[in-house]
Amino acid sequence: MWRTCLLLGSALWLAAIAPADAGSAYVSNEKGNTVTVIDTDSWSVTNTIKVGQRPRGIEFSRDGKFVFVAVGDDDTIQVIDTRTQAIVDTLPSGPDPELFTQDAAGKVMYVANENDNTVTVIDLEKRARLGDIQVGVEPEGMTVSPDGKILINTSETTNMAHFIDTASRQIVANVLVDPRPRFAQYKHDASELWVSSEIGGTVSIVDPAKHAVTGKIEFAIPGLRREAIQPVGIGITRDDKTAFVALGPANRVAVVDAATHAVSKYLLVGQRVWHMDFTPDEKYLLVTNGISNDVSVIDVAAQKVIKTIQVGELPWGVTIAKP
Amino acid sequence: MFRWLIGAIAASIVVAHALAAEPVEIGIGYLGRPGTKETLSLIEQPAANNGVAGAQLAIEDNNTTGKFLDQHFTLEEIHLKPNADAVQAATALVEHNGFIIADLPADELVKVADALRERGTLLLNAGATDDRLREEDCRASVVHVAPTRSMLADALGQYLVWKQWRRWLLVVGSHDADKLYADALRRAATRFGAKIVQERSFEDTGGARRTDSGVTLIQRQMPVFTQQAPAYDVLVAADESEVFANYLPYRTWDPRPVAGSAGLVPTSWDASHDQWGAIQLQNRFVKLNSRRMTALDMQAWTATRMIGEAASRTNSGDARKISDFIRGPDFQIAAFKGKPLTLRDWNLQLRQPILLADGRMVVSVSPQEGFLHQFSELDTLGVDKPETKCKLR
Numbered sequence: 001m002w003r004t005c006l007l008l009g010s011a012l013w014l015a016a017i018a019p020a021d022a023g024s025a026y027v028s029n030e031k032g033n034t035v036t037v038i039d040t041d042s043w044s045v046t047n048t049i050k051v052g053q054r055p056r057g058i059e060f061s062r063d064g065k066f067v068f069v070a071v072g073d074d075d076t077i078q079v080i081d082t083r084t085q086a087i088v089d090t091l092p093s094g095p096d097p098e099l100f101t102q103d104a105a106g107k108v109m110y111v112a113n114e115n116d117n118t119v120t121v122i123d124l125e126k127r128a129r130l131g132d133i134q135v136g137v138e139p140e141g142m143t144v145s146p147d148g149k150i151l152i153n154t155s156e157t158t159n160m161a162h163f164i165d166t167a168s169r170q171i172v173a174n175v176l177v178d179p180r181p182r183f184a185q186y187k188h189d190a191s192e193l194w195v196s197s198e199i200g201g202t203v204s205i206v207d208p209a210k211h212a213v214t215g216k217i218e219f220a221i222p223g224l225r226r227e228a229i230q231p232v233g234i235g236i237t238r239d240d241k242t243a244f245v246a247l248g249p250a251n252r253v254a255v256v257d258a259a260t261h262a263v264s265k266y267l268l269v270g271q272r273v274w275h276m277d278f279t280p281d282e283k284y285l286l287v288t289n290g291i292s293n294d295v296s297v298i299d300v301a302a303q304k305v306i307k308t309i310q311v312g313e314l315p316w317g318v319t320i321a322k323p
Numbered sequence: 324m325f326r327w328l329i330g331a332i333a334a335s336i337v338v339a340h341a342l343a344a345e346p347v348e349i350g351i352g353y354l355g356r357p358g359t360k361e362t363l364s365l366i367e368q369p370a371a372n373n374g375v376a377g378a379q380l381a382i383e384d385n386n387t388t389g390k391f392l393d394q395h396f397t398l399e400e401i402h403l404k405p406n407a408d409a410v411q412a413a414t415a416l417v418e419h420n421g422f423i424i425a426d427l428p429a430d431e432l433v434k435v436a437d438a439l440r441e442r443g444t445l446l447l448n449a450g451a452t453d454d455r456l457r458e459e460d461c462r463a464s465v466v467h468v469a470p471t472r473s474m475l476a477d478a479l480g481q482y483l484v485w486k487q488w489r490r491w492l493l494v495v496g497s498h499d500a501d502k503l504y505a506d507a508l509r510r511a512a513t514r515f516g517a518k519i520v521q522e523r524s525f526e527d528t529g530g531a532r533r534t535d536s537g538v539t540l541i542q543r544q545m546p547v548f549t550q551q552a553p554a555y556d557v558l559v560a561a562d563e564s565e566v567f568a569n570y571l572p573y574r575t576w577d578p579r580p581v582a583g584s585a586g587l588v589p590t591s592w593d594a595s596h597d598q599w600g601a602i603q604l605q606n607r608f609v610k611l612n613s614r615r616m617t618a619l620d621m622q623a624w625t626a627t628r629m630i631g632e633a634a635s636r637t638n639s640g641d642a643r644k645i646s647d648f649i650r651g652p653d654f655q656i657a658a659f660k661g662k663p664l665t666l667r668d669w670n671l672q673l674r675q676p677i678l679l680a681d682g683r684m685v686v687s688v689s690p691q692e693g694f695l696h697q698f699s700e701l702d703t704l705g706v707d708k709p710e711t712k713c714k715l716r
Binding site: 096114115117136137138155156157158159160162171174176179180199200201225227228230249 | 636
């Protein structure tokens with residue numbers, strides 16, 4: 001059923017029908033083996049969906065009709081139909097999938113498989129595995145460049161960002177960053193790639209053309225040890241002016257001037273803040289707080305936490321439909 | 324003495340980089356004196372490759388990274404026979420290797436370090452927990468990856484105090500190692516405000532650890548041994564020699580938990596540890612070795628990864644450059660403990676959180692919340708800078 005929908009998912013067809021689930025955020029709860037659905041107008045929990053074991057990476061399909069969730073301990077990616085909010089299919093990822101990304105058209109998915117040092121390439125229409133790319137030890141962070149030509153994968157024990165040509169599926173460059181790189185995010189103008197290092201405590205700014213680290217964002221919070229500051233999730237606004245960085249057990253989200261890379265503010269959120277996503281209008285940013293089992297809602301313009309929503313056990317990732 | 328070379332992975336590496344230059348070879352020596360140690364519990368019997376199996380996995384990890392940097396790591400192993408001379412073996416190893424990962428008793432480690440001093444070879448102590456190696460017997464050429472007895476004892480002590488089990492009944496074995504561990508436990512009690520209400524010593528009178536129907540005898544012995552103790556909260560056993568501690572749980576006269584060498588055990592690693600991405604390392608280890616990962620395996624893995632990490636950061640295969648970087652201010656290593664591990668610059672001991680495991684699960688991880696330190700909470704474990712007797716040279 002969903003396969004036919006995807007096949008029909010051309011631009012025209014999409015324009016005619018609004019996404020089924022524009023005002024919803026889906027949160028993966030790593031320990032609870034559930035996905036919590038939040039209504040982003042009323043900020044209330046509307047549903048809790050039982051999924052496979054250890055759900056972590058979570059993302060809407062490009063057409064907004066499905067939510068993909070990587071269930072690592074079941075070695076697969078489950079597909080949730082956002083209309084019925086039921087699991088309708090699975091994707092053939094490799095073992096222990098954690099994070100994944102899709103190309104702009106929503107036709108190809110790239111999955112980081114932590115257990116065998118590979119990135120798996122999946123054809124989303126055929127639900128078939130197209131191949132594997134050998135990368136460093138413990139692949140994790142995944143993103144595609146704005147022009148779609150380069151796939152970035154970070155490997156946590158090799159401590160590199162691998163630049164992979166999406167056409168040839170060959171690694172074209174490797175950039176060494178600080179220990180345990182977790183997440184990678186391009187600026188929308190493609191001028192910079194940001195890579196967070198959980199154990200290194202920094203965000204590396206990489207020049208995507210030169211394949212070189214050109215700067216590092218460091219964080220200092222009065223009263224907190226350096227070791228407690230562990231950057232993970234990154235969100236950059238569409239105008240590339242403001243960035244938010246989740247600092248893990250520091251229980252704060254840093255607000256960063258994306259042009260100067262200066263940290264302007266630390267927002268106190270819940271415990272062990274991990275990943276984040278913006279609402280489509282970028283008015284709000286939702287961040288997952290693993291240990292306090294909640295999601296904080298940040299007012300992006302005011303740079304304030306306005307709401308906390310209880311979700312399932314150990315919330316990890318969050319995705320919000322983009323119309 | 325027998326030795327062999329691990330170079331098998333070489334063939335698979337070069338493929339990815341058709342245009343790449345010849346990779347830089349980085350040789351690491353592993354020098355171990357296999358323990359003939361008998362354990363009370365059958366499931367704790369060390370495997371023949373205990374320790375070195377961790378180094379072998381880290382060589383694979385280093386080479387996965389190395390293929391992107393044109394670096395290739397090899398491991399040359401020497402497992403000493405009972406009468407073999409460690410210094411002679413070490414001298415042979417440094418012919419082809421810039422580093423030695425050592426799992427040696429304290430005396431031999433010092434001898435090897437002194438013999439190689441002129442060459443400047445970096446030794447990474449993966450096995451010996453003796454505090455004196457980081458204190459009066461410290462050497463500028465020896466980095467300590469294994470935690471010390473005092474770090475282990477402090478990790479346990481903090482937890483017991485946090486749990487409000489402040490009254491300890493200390494039972495000490497009759498061997499030197501047991502007494503050293505007991506010293507560390509007494510020191511921990513004093514530091515963190517616990518009280519040792521009584522000490523008892525358990526004589527090793529010899530005899531086999533495994534006998535048919537031995538369990539009947541033990542069930543009678545242990546309650547008797549622990550009766551008439553003053554009121555206490557927890558029995559703390561110092562028995563590195565595996566003579567009695569594992570007989571104590573469920574057999575004490577008073578119904579009390581056991582900690583130290585049995586029951587709740589402080590350790591650098593446990594097969595059940597799965598936090599902070601550790602599950603990935605555990606999975607890789609089981610896949611390679613068809614058994615679970617021990618503390619010694621982890622210490623050897625960490626030592627080997629430290630060399631790999633320094634080789635990536637310096638983008639060099641030069642042993643001197645790598646060794647200096649490891650001992651320098653910018654070195655840190657990720658080792659699945661939730662925070663970066665760094666070296667104490669005054670004695671080259673690796674700072675690390677210590678797990679408290681009961682044989683099935685990790686119960687807690689020290690340092691415990693609330694034990695504060697002006698520089699690093701990890702320095703609440705073990706001998707701290709102001710107390711050190713080490714003068715690095």
